[in-house]
Amino acid sequence: MDDEEAFLSIEHVTKKFGAFTALDAVSLELRAGELVCLLGPSGCGKSTLLRCIAGLHRQDEGRIFLANREIGQLPAQQRDYGMLFQSYALFPNLTVEQNVAYGLSQRRRLAPVVHKRVREMLDLVGLGHLAQRYPSQLSGGQQQRVALARALAPSPSLLLLDEPMSALDARIREQLRIDLRNLQRKLGITTLMVTHDQEEAMMMADRIAVMDQGKIQQFARPQDLYRQPANTFVADFIGDSNCLFYERLDTYVAQVGELQVHTAMPLLQPNGRLYVRPEQVQLAPVGESRRPALQKNWFVAHFIDGIFLGRYYKLFFQLERADQTQIEVLLPAAQAEPYMQGLGKKYWLHLPSEALAVYKEVA
Numbered sequence: 155m156d157d158e159e160a161f162l163s164i165e166h167v168t169k170k171f172g173a174f175t176a177l178d179a180v181s182l183e184l185r186a187g188e189l190v191c192l193l194g195p196s197g198c199g200k201s202t203l204l205r206c207i208a209g210l211h212r213q214d215e216g217r218i219f220l221a222n223r224e225i226g227q228l229p230a231q232q233r234d235y236g237m238l239f240q241s242y243a244l245f246p247n248l249t250v251e252q253n254v255a256y257g258l259s260q261r262r263r264l265a266p267v268v269h270k271r272v273r274e275m276l277d278l279v280g281l282g283h284l285a286q287r288y289p290s291q292l293s294g295g296q297q298q299r300v301a302l303a304r305a306l307a308p309s310p311s312l313l314l315l316d317e318p319m320s321a322l323d324a325r326i327r328e329q330l331r332i333d334l335r336n337l338q339r340k341l342g343i344t345t346l347m348v349t350h351d352q353e354e355a356m357m358m359a360d361r362i363a364v365m366d367q368g369k370i371q372q373f374a375r376p377q378d379l380y381r382q383p384a385n386t387f388v389a390d391f392i393g394d395s396n397c398l399f400y401e402r403l404d405t406y407v408a409q410v411g412e413l414q415v416h417t418a419m420p421l422l423q424p425n426g427r428l429y430v431r432p433e434q435v436q437l438a439p440v441g442e443s444r445r446p447a448l449q450k451n452w453f454v455a456h457f458i459d460g461i462f463l464g465r466y467y468k469l470f471f472q473l474e475r476a477d478q479t480q481i482e483v484l485l486p487a488a489q490a491e492p493y494m495q496g497l498g499k500k501y502w503l504h505l506p507s508e509a510l511a512v513y514k515e516v517a
C-alpha cells in the first residue's frame with residue numbers, strides 16, 4: 155500500500171472451478187472508507203472475488219484480511235460485512251421494518267432497541283414512511299433501499315455490493331447511484347462494488363480495479379485509468395479510443411498506411427497500435443487555409459457518419475491513404491452540426507503528437 159494502511163487486504167487469491175482458473179493470484183488493498191469498484195467484462199471473475207471475500211466461495215490459495223484480522227478461512231457470518239445483490243432478496247411475507255430487523259433479531263416482535271435501529275436505518279435510506287408495507291407494495295428502487303438498510307443495520311465494517319443497480323431502470327438507477335454514494339461517504343463505510351457498467355464505476359468509485367481473465371489489469375483512480383491506461387486491454391475497455399495500426403519508421407515516427415505520423419512518445423516496438431481519444435482529434439475545413447498541410451500530423455479525411463448524443467456528436471471520418479483507418483471525433487453539438495450536412499466531404503484532421511499513445515500489449 156502506498157501511504158495508508160490497508161483496511162481490506164486481498165493477497166494472492168486464486169480460485170479454480172475444476173481446471174478453470176477464475177481468479178489468478180489476485181491482490182488488492184482497500185483503504186478505510188473508500189469505495190472501490192471491480193469493473194470488467196462478463197466472466198472476468200468480479201463476482202467470484204466478491205464471493206471469496208464474503209466467504210460464499212472458499213479460495214484455493216491466498217489470504218484475506220479485514221481490519222488486520224484474517225477472515226479468509228472464517229465462516230461467512232463471522233466476517234463482519236453487509237452484502238447487497240442484484241435481486242433484492244427481501245422476505246415477501248415480512249414488512250419492510252421486519253425485513254430490516256431480520257439481521258438484528260430474527261423475531262417478529264421487535265425489542266425497543268432493535269426498533270430504534272430499524273427506524274434509523276429506514277430514515278437513512280429515506281423510507282421511514284413505508285415501514286409497514288410489504289415488499290410487493292414497493293418499487294424496485296425502494297426494495298433495493300430496504301435491502302441496503304438491512305445490510306447496514308448491524309453496522310458492518312465492510313459493504314459488498316454485487317451489481318446492486320442492474321435490475322433497475324435507467325432513471326432510478328441514476329438516482330440510487332447518487333444516493334448510495336452519498337450514504338457511503340456519510341457513513342464512511344469501506345465498500346467494494348462489482349459492476350460491468352463503466353459509467354457507474356467512473357461516477358461512484360474512488361478507485362477502480364479493472365479485471366480481465368481472473369487478473370487485475372489496473373487499479374487506479376478513474377481519471378488515471380482514462381488518461382494513463384496500463385495496457386492495451388484497459389485502453390480498449392475504458393472509454394472510446396481510436397486505434398491506428400502502425401509500423402515504426404523511426405523512434406518518433408510511425409507509418410500508418412502511406413501516412414507518416416509523428417509521436418511524442420518513443421515507439422519501442424517495430425509495430426503495434428497507436429491510441430488517440432476522440433475528444434483530442436482536431437478538425438479544420440479544407441480550402442480555408444493551406445497551413446495544416448505544412449504542419450505535422452494534419453491529414454485529409456472524409457466525413458462518413460455522425461451520431462447525435464444530446465450535448466455531443468460522435469463524428470466518423472475515414473483517413474485518406476491510411477488503409478481505410480476510421481477516426482472518431484467527439485464534438486459539442488453546436489460545433490458538430492455543420493459537419494452533418496456534408497456526407498463525403500473532405501476535412502483536415504489533426505492527430506496531435508502528444509495525444510498519441512502506445513501501451514503495453516497484454517500477454
Ligand SMILES: Nc1ncnc2c1ncn2[C@@H]1O[C@H](COP(=O)(O)OP(=O)(O)OP(=O)(O)O)[C@@H](O)[C@H]1O
Nearest residue numbers: 171174176194195196197198199200201202203350
Ligand atoms: N460455481 C461455478 N462453477 C464453475 N464455474 C464458475 C462458477 N462460478 C463462476 N464460474 C466461472 O468463473 C468465471 C468468472 O465468473 P464470475 O461470476 O466471477 O464473473 P463476473 O466477472 O462476475 O461476470 P458477470 O459480470 O457475467 O457476472 C466465469 O467464466 C464463470 O463461468
